[in-house]
Structure formats: C-alpha cells, structure tokens
Amino acid sequence: MNAPHTHINNLQAARQLLLEPYGLDERLLARVLDDVMAHQVDFADLYLQSVKRERWNIEGGLIKSGSFSVDQGFGLRALDQDQSAFAYSQQINERFLMDAARAVRTIAPPGGKQIQVNLQPTAPQAQYANVDPIDSVDTNAKVAILKSIDRMARAMDPRVINVFAMIEVEQQTVMVMRHDGRLAADVRPLVIVHMNVMVANGKQREMATTGLGGRYALEALDEANIAEELRKLVDGALLNLDAIPSPSGSMPVVLGPGWTGILLHEAMGHGFEGDFNRLGTSAYSGRMGERVAPKGVNVVDDGSLVGQRGSVYIDDEGEAGQCTPLIEDGILCGYMHDSLSARLMNMSPTGNGRRQSYAHLPMPRMTNTFMRNGDLVPEEIIASVKRGLYLATPGSGQVDIVSGQFTFQSALAYLIEDGKLVAPVRGATLTGNGPQTLSQISMVGNDLALDPGMAVCGKRGQSIPVSVGQPTLKIDNLIVGGTA
Numbered sequence: 001m002n003a004p005h006t007h008i009n010n011l012q013a014a015r016q017l018l019l020e021p022y023g024l025d026e027r028l029l030a031r032v033l034d035d036v037m038a039h040q041v042d043f044a045d046l047y048l049q050s051v052k053r054e055r056w057n058i059e060g061g062l063i064k065s066g067s068f069s070v071d072q073g074f075g076l077r078a079l080d081q082d083q084s085a086f087a088y089s090q091q092i093n094e095r096f097l098m099d100a101a102r103a104v105r106t107i108a109p110p111g112g113k114q115i116q117v118n119l120q121p122t123a124p125q126a127q128y129a130n131v132d133p134i135d136s137v138d139t140n141a142k143v144a145i146l147k148s149i150d151r152m153a154r155a156m157d158p159r160v161i162n163v164f165a166m167i168e169v170e171q172q173t174v175m176v177m178r179h180d181g182r183l184a185a186d187v188r189p190l191v192i193v194h195m196n197v198m199v200a201n202g203k204q205r206e207m208a209t210t211g212l213g214g215r216y217a218l219e220a221l222d223e224a225n226i227a228e229e230l231r232k233l234v235d236g237a238l239l240n241l242d243a244i245p246s247p248s249g250s251m252p253v254v255l256g257p258g259w260t261g262i263l264l265h266e267a268m269g270h271g272f273e274g275d276f277n278r279l280g281t282s283a284y285s286g287r288m289g290e291r292v293a294p295k296g297v298n299v300v301d302d303g304s305l306v307g308q309r310g311s312v313y314i315d316d317e318g319e320a321g322q323c324t325p326l327i328e329d330g331i332l333c334g335y336m337h338d339s340l341s342a343r344l345m346n347m348s349p350t351g352n353g354r355r356q357s358y359a360h361l362p363m364p365r366m367t368n369t370f371m372r373n374g375d376l377v378p379e380e381i382i383a384s385v386k387r388g389l390y391l392a393t394p395g396s397g398q399v400d401i402v403s404g405q406f407t408f409q410s411a412l413a414y415l416i417e418d419g420k421l422v423a424p425v426r427g428a429t430l431t432g433n434g435p436q437t438l439s440q441i442s443m444v445g446n447d448l449a450l451d452p453g454m455a456v457c458g459k460r461g462q463s464i465p466v467s468v469g470q471p472t473l474k475i476d477n478l479i480v481g482g483t484a
Contacts, residue, residue: 084107192454354464
C-alpha cells in the first residue's frame with residue numbers, strides 16, 4: 001500500500017479537482033461564507049465533493065455489466081438555532097455559489113460578522129493510504145479478479161451452481177470550509193468485492209452472501225484473502241442444505257464475532273446518536289452516567305481505524321475522525337455528535353457529522369461501531385448454554401430506531417445443546433428490544449472482529465459506508481422465531 005495521507009496533499013488534491021478548473025480559490029469560498037455571515041446565522045459551512053465510481057459484475061461465468069460515473073457539486077448550509085437552510089448544485093462556479101449564499105442566509109436577519117480562513121489547520125492522523133483504487137488496477141485486472149472468484153467458487157464443491165460477484169471502487173474528494181475559518185480536505189478511497197453463491201442438492205437450493213472491502217487499494221485484496229472468504233461463504237451455504245428447522249421460543253443466544261455486530265449497530269448504536277438524544281426520542285436520552293449494560297461491556301465508535309470501511313480522515317464537517325467511547329464498563333458515557341447536536345447540547349463534536357453527498361445535509365452518523373473484547377474464550381461461552389441458538393451470520397432485519405425494537409433473520413445459525421453446536425438451523429429470527437438486550441449480555445468473549453467490509457448504514461434516506469463488530473457474546477434471553 002502507498003504512503004499515508006498528509007493534510008497538505010489532501011488540500012492540494014482538492015484544489016486541483018474542485019477549485020482550479022473553475023477559476024476558484026479559497027478566497028472566493030471565504031467570500032461566499034462572508035455573504036452568509038452577513039446575516040445572524042449561528043453556523044455555516046460549504047461542502048464541495050467529487051466522486052468517481054467504477055463497477056463490474058459477473059454472473060453465470062459471464063461479465064454482465066460495467067459502469068463508470070463521475071458526480072460532483074457543492075452544498076451550502078446555514079443554521080439558525082436548530083433550523084437549517086440548505087442549497088446545493090452540480091455546478092461549481094462563482095455565480096451558483098453566490099446565489100446559494102444569498103438564499104440560505106435568509107434563515108436569519110441581517111447583521112452578522114465576517115470570518116478568517118485558517119489555511120493550515122492541524123492535520124488529524126491518517127486513516128487510509130493515499131491511493132486511487134480506480135486507476136491503480138486496470139479494467140482487465142478487475143475483470144480477471146471476477147473470473148477468478150467464479151472459477152474458485154465452482155471448484156470448491158460441485159454443488160455450487162451459480163456465482164455472482166461485483167467489484168466496486170470509488171475515489172471521493174471533499175473540501176470543507178466553515179464560518180469559523182476551518183478549512184479541511186480529504187481524499188477517500190473505497191473498495192468492495194461482493195460475492196454471492198447458490199448451491200443445490202436436488203431440488204433444494206440455498207444462497208449465501210459476503211464481501212470484502214475497506215479504504216485501501218484493490219490490489220490489497222490478494223487471491224488468498226478472497227479465497228479464504230469464499231471458502232467460508234461456500235461452506236456456509238452447504239451447511240444450510242442440511243439445516244434442520246429452527247427452534248422457537250425464549251432462549252439464550254450466542255452471537256459470533258464480527259458481522260453480528262450489525263445487531264449492536266442497528267438496535268442500539270442509533271440510540272447513541274446526538275440528534276435522537278437532543279430531541280429526547282432515544283431510549284438513552286437523559287441517561288448519561290447511568291448503567292445501561294452489565295459490567296465488562298464497552299462500546300466505542302472509532303472513525304480513526306486504519307483502512308476500515310467506516311473510517312474518516314475528517315468527517316463531512318471538517319472534524320477529525322476519532323474514537324468516541326459510548327459505554328464504559330456498562331455505563332453510558334458518550335453520544336455521537338455532529339456540529340448541530342453538539343452545539344445545542346453544549347457538548348463537543350465527535351467527528352460523526354456525515355452525509356451521503358453534497359446534495360444532503362449532514363447529521364450524526366456512526367463510523368466503525370463495535371464492542372471491545374472481554375476476557376472469555378468463545379468455547380467457554382458456548383459451553384455455558386444448555387439449549388439455545390448460536391448466530392454465526394445475520395441476515396436482513398428491521399429496526400425501530402426510536403424504540404430499539406428489532407427483528408433479524410439468520411443467514412447461518414446453529415442449535416446449541418448441552419454446550420455444543422449440534423446442527424445448523426434454518427428459518428431462525430431474533431426479536432427483541434435494543435436497551436433490554438444490551439442489559440441481558442452476560443458473557444463477552446476475547447475474539448473481537450469487525451465485519452469483512454460491506455456494511456452500509458441507512459438513516460433518513462441517506463446511505464453511507466460503516467463498519468460493525470464485536471467479540472462472541474451471550475445474551476441470556478431473546479425471542480427466537482422458527483419453524484420447529
């Protein structure tokens with residue numbers, strides 16, 4: 001992998017792509033914000049973005065489609081207390097920028113003050129390599145990776161009857177200027193290799209899905225990495241061919257490490273986001289400093305992890321990616337904030353102001369959210385269960401963010417009897433309430449893992465890349481719906 005980012009390289013790259021082709025510079029951007037601040041707004045920021053994206057997929061041994069797209073534009077925002085005025089355009093030029101300034105400033109009356117732009121802000125720690133994943137590997141090599149996935153999967157077992165794979169690579173360049181003079185930029189690589197297999201035994205068919213990805217060069221995923229994940233995928237699909245009907249009822253559930261952290265993310269993580277707590281709609285509102293989980297449970301959101309899918313060098317408001325403790329030894333100790341929720345709750349921003357694109361408003365969003373290690377070995381946790389369920393891989397689910405009520409299907413699960421995994425089961429669904437589930441965690445393993453790099457978070461119509469994770473853990477009581 002290439003050398004890590006430096007802040008000045010980010011600014012130079014952003015200038016060359018977002019400003020110089022249109023005859024713009026930072027002085028013009030400052031003038032745009034000066035026009036906004038001529039009114040008594042509380043906060044204003046200008047977000048410029050360019051995204052290049054390339055995608056190829058294979059199905060049935062044939063390359064089905066390929067695409068390449070470029071999108072760019074700016075979003076200008078002004079805040080008056082908790083009210084937002086927002087304008088955006090695909091045209092990055094002086095006329096549209098000044099028109100946007102005059103539009104958004106009307107949220108507040110005239111009589112503001114000018115800004116001073118800081119051209120040398122403190123550079124946060126780099127989270128990913130300075131590499132363009134689109135240009136670093138040519139088209140023929142990308143297609144060759146897809147053909148290799150198809151070939152390897154079929155060679156693993158004759159019951160593999162179809163393979164779908166997709167490569168998506170992205171390079172995103174952003175620049176943020178704020179009314180307080182902060183100027184920051186980021187160049188964000190993103191790679192994902194999505195894999196799906198179908199297996200059959202007579203008339204019975206099963207499918208399984210996985211993927212690999214993160215903020216690094218495509219060549220960082222060598223054939224050995226892909227083959228290892230593909231082996232797990234095929235094995236999981238084959239196990240489901242022989243799965244027995246899932247039991248049903250209230251029972252202890254053991255969640256395996258890694259991808260099962262999606263349950264933590266959805267059913268509990270959103271409840272720690274600042275906007276829900278500011279509005280009093282989260283189950284965790286007003287509970288700072290209270291016990292929300294047993295001792296030994298520690299949860300963080302960490303945007304500073306190197307190479308992870310949810311990592312951010314800066315967030316979409318110019319704050320550095322950072323580690324934010326949410327639960328320490330069972331005690332609620334933090335929320336995730338953007339500038340708006342932090343200002344209105346008299347707290348500090350946490351680097352969680354994120355948006356899907358220049359055409360969307362930022363809001364508090366997770367980055368890499370996970371539970372830290374405990375001190376138990378996974379086998380000890382499984383051995384403690386007389387009869388229950390082991391969830392290895394979750395499937396789709398539904399969550400009410402406000403109440404934390406959730407229902408998740410299983411993609412790969414096992415029946416536990418007398419402390420042992422005795423058989424794979426099909427048709428299991430897990431139902432519970434996020435805060436109650438958090439309080440029922442009784443054992444935490446020492447095998448923390450993050451998902452392989454394909455998690456996407458949706459909130460208010462916006463989708464962004466994230467990572468989830470956890471060690472093996474035991475929940476004493478969940479409602480399991482099944483067919484048995």
